[in-house]
Amino acid sequence: MSAVLDEKKTEYEAVGPAFAKETMLKVRAQVRAIINEIPSFCTPGMVEEDAVEKAKELLASHGMVRGWHDVYVRFGTNTLKTFGEASDPGMVLKENDIILIDIGPVWEEWEGDGGDTFIVGTAPEMQKCADAARALFHTVRKKWESTGISGKELYEFAVEEAKSLGYELNMDLSGHRISDFPHAAIYDGPMADVDFKPAPLLWVLEIHIRHPDGGFGAFYEDMLLDDSYFT
């Protein structure tokens, strides 16, 4: 790696004074548990805004009142929306539907971030899309683990892999730093812009794909970590 690139990697992968590996992993585990709990209260007939409020209450009950980004629980066609985009209001969860979750809470001084997609009822195409997002996350993660490719190359690979599965990858959600709060004090750009291999534990990998018919999308997000953390 060139000296310039080396310098950039050092700068972009700095951490704050509170950074601690074990705590970052503890917050990650908590985030995954909360993501898995959110669908339990999302029942057909529920309005998306109510699901978001309930998710915020759940996060608060775990000491996660603060977040570094908003809480997203999206239903139906709102799953196509990109990061930060407002949902179409009043979206009601149908009997057979899709739920996209993206949360970025802060616990004490440490950031968490994660996302997943769930299906209610019977919706084979939606299920296929949700499964593809998760599978693509791991395909890309394993590529990262087994090679020395940069963040930029990783997302070029992800775009092609998504295409081969029949989906479009939303590059507005293309990975980012995570750290002790706030990582924005270090680097708040996308991982897809970096020319070096991202280090484990310091980045999250995001995969947001859209179905070619344009009716829904699916999302999966977790820390960039090796296989041993995904048993």
Add this chain to the structure above:
Amino acid sequence: MPEILLLAGGATVAAEPGDSVLSAMLRAGEKIQTVCKGKGICGACRILVDDEFFNRLNPPSTSETRMLKFLRSREANQEAVNHRLACQIILEDSLSGLRFTPDPVLPRPLNKEIKP
């Protein structure tokens, strides 16, 4: 459209009806912090509102109340004060002259410009 003037610490900031205090401050290039860029979830844009205006603001939402309480609970002085989140105050003509001071909560500064 008539301007609404905000008195932010030592600065005077021009805003328009419908602006949030945060968006007006960012557009004017005044110093205020935000991580979530106005979603009310990071708490970084906390301000201290002068008594004269505090009770004239629309009451905070459940989420904002929870956030302000949480931020205060982490501080040595836990007495109730006139805190609000700048991103949650939507300006109207009657708030012209709104006087406040940013009261940041981030453990370390954001070293770059944040765009509105």
